[in-house]
Amino acid sequence: MPEPSATAQGEVQEDWSSHGILGTCRVLLHEMDRVRKVAPTKLTILIVGPSGTGKENVARVAHKLRPRPRGPFVAVNCGALPANLLESELFGVTRGAFTSAVTRQGLVELAHGGTLFLDEIGEMPLEVQVKLLRFLQERRFRSVGGGVERKVDVRIVVATNKPIKKMVAEGTFREDLFYRIAQVPVFMPPLAERGEDVILLAEHFMEAMAATVEWEEPRLSRDAKDLLRGYDWPGNVRQLKNIIEQAVPLRINEKVVGYADIKEALDREDRLEGREPVSMAVADVPFDVRVVQLLGAGELTFKELRTAMKLGRQTARRRLQPLVDTGIIEDERRGTVLYFRLAVVEVNQGADGVVEQDEAVGEQSAETVAGEGDPFAEVLRELVSQPGGFAKGEFCVRTGMASRTAGRKLKAWCEDGTLASNGKGGAARRYHRR
Numbered sequence: 001m002p003e004p005s006a007t008a009q010g011e012v013q014e015d016w017s018s019h020g021i022l023g024t025c026r027v028l029l030h031e032m033d034r035v036r037k038v039a040p041t042k043l044t045i046l047i048v049g050p051s052g053t054g055k056e057n058v059a060r061v062a063h064k065l066r067p068r069p070r071g072p073f074v075a076v077n078c079g080a081l082p083a084n085l086l087e088s089e090l091f092g093v094t095r096g097a098f099t100s101a102v103t104r105q106g107l108v109e110l111a112h113g114g115t116l117f118l119d120e121i122g123e124m125p126l127e128v129q130v131k132l133l134r135f136l137q138e139r140r141f142r143s144v145g146g147g148v149e150r151k152v153d154v155r156i157v158v159a160t161n162k163p164i165k166k167m168v169a170e171g172t173f174r175e176d177l178f179y180r181i182a183q184v185p186v187f188m189p190p191l192a193e194r195g196e197d198v199i200l201l202a203e204h205f206m207e208a209m210a211a212t213v214e215w216e217e218p219r220l221s222r223d224a225k226d227l228l229r230g231y232d233w234p235g236n237v238r239q240l241k242n243i244i245e246q247a248v249p250l251r252i253n254e255k256v257v258g259y260a261d262i263k264e265a266l267d268r269e270d271r272l273e274g275r276e277p278v279s280m281a282v283a284d285v286p287f288d289v290r291v292v293q294l295l296g297a298g299e300l301t302f303k304e305l306r307t308a309m310k311l312g313r314q315t316a317r318r319r320l321q322p323l324v325d326t327g328i329i330e331d332e333r334r335g336t337v338l339y340f341r342l343a344v345v346e347v348n349q350g351a352d353g354v355v356e357q358d359e360a361v362g363e364q365s366a367e368t369v370a371g372e373g374d375p376f377a378e379v380l381r382e383l384v385s386q387p388g389g390f391a392k393g394e395f396c397v398r399t400g401m402a403s404r405t406a407g408r409k410l411k412a413w414c415e416d417g418t419l420a421s422n423g424k425g426g427a428a429r430r431y432h433r434r
Contacts, residue, residue, distance in 0.1 A: 049188025052238030071114025079123025289393030
């Protein structure tokens with residue numbers, strides 16, 4: 001059974017790492033709790049989720065948590081075989097059933113006392129669906145070419161990445177079979193919606209890889225973590241594992257896996273899959289700055305904003321809310337549509353007449369600090385002229401500076417009187433003329 005552990009907020013949750021399930025995402029833990037509760041029963045579990053989310057791992061957990069599992073865990077991919085071969089693979093063959101046929105046990109019989117995992121059941125041909133339905137109803141079967149019914153005690157777990165209910169409406173999946181297999185639906189969330197789990201999993205894969213070849217375990221740089229958090233992971237956990245396995249050997253001597261290492265691995269995989277590599281300019285921009293850039297031209301609906309940022313609904317909500325809470329952006333619901341816009345930031349100004357003097361001082365200071373002819377001077381003049389000032393991320397984008405270098409330069413300008421800030425921390429900090 002999973003062991004309880006405490007979160008940073010003091011909540012008690014179950015630790016599934018001993019079963020190969022890593023993560024602290026609430027949705028994932030809720031679904032795993034459903035698996036734990038139904039594991040002792042003989043109800044059929046339907047695991048639904050995108051490819052690469054770990055559906056087979058969940059099926060193995062259900063098998064392990066059965067009271068006294070006597071038999072093996074047997075898995076078959078329903079989409080890997082044509083109808084005639086899949087039927088014989090599942091139910092076996094009796095000698096003489098067809099030319100050169102010899103008696104052979106099927107996977108259903110081999111899984112007696114254990115668990116039969118039917119992966120990608122949405123790919124199962126209709127003619128085999130009929131045979132599976134009868135078996136699920138009676139737990140009896142006949143081998144291909146056989147006349148004797150056999151009874152087995154086997155737990156059935158199925159998985160799919162397809163919308164089965166929609167397939168029922170289209171006539172490509174039997175409705176009666178759907179209700180037989182969907183006794184306990186379990187939904188696996190995409191990796192992009194699991195928050196900090198992406199870092200937890202990446203570090204686990206790095207540790208495992210280092211242990212295999214007796215390397216000292218490397219660590220992820222901060223900007224590498226930001227890239228991992230911001231990527232949409234169409235291949236989910238399986239893709240993340242592949243990316244880490246590509247990136248780690250490139251930097252094993254330096255002991256740090258950086259942004260460029262992860263980015264290169266992602267680009268190479270995108271090319272292999274026929275996708276356009278993520279633009280370095282876009283991927284390198286911090287999340288809050290990307291939002292500010294998009295809203296700079298005017299307000300957008302929630303759908304328009306998340307589409308432009310290539311984020312799912314839940315991920316977009318989770319990542320936008322802190323920007324609303326800290327006053328960087330504002331949201332407003334009009335009827336059923338949610339709109340976002342930049343928040344108006346008030347900048348403290350002196351007495352009448354001082355503003356005009358500050359403009360001259362600001363321009364002169366920018367030239368002095370950056371040096372005559374330095375492009376930073378022009379960038380600074382443009383940024384301080386914005387209503388409400390500017391954020392460090394905007395300065396990074398305009399100058400191409402790394403976040404830490406930009407922070408040091410902005411701090412120096414504040415100390416010598418060129419700039420002032422609103423005193424807020426993190427992404428909410430904005431700079432303006434002193």
